Amino acid sequence: MHHPQEPPSGIHPLLAGRFSPYRFDPSMVVDDHGLGLLLE
Numbered sequence: 001m002h003h004p005q006e007p008p009s010g011i012h013p014l015l016a017g018r019f020s021p022y023r024f025d026p027s028m029v030v031d032d033h034g035l036g037l038l039l040e
Contacts, residue, residue, distance in 0.1 A: 030038070
């Protein structure tokens, strides 16, 4: 995966370097505890 050396202006370097998948695994299930952690 290629990451640009300089992030676009206005985007924090940590966010610019973050990887996001193209798709999510449809078989993945989030339980109540995991959902609570995501919403914190």
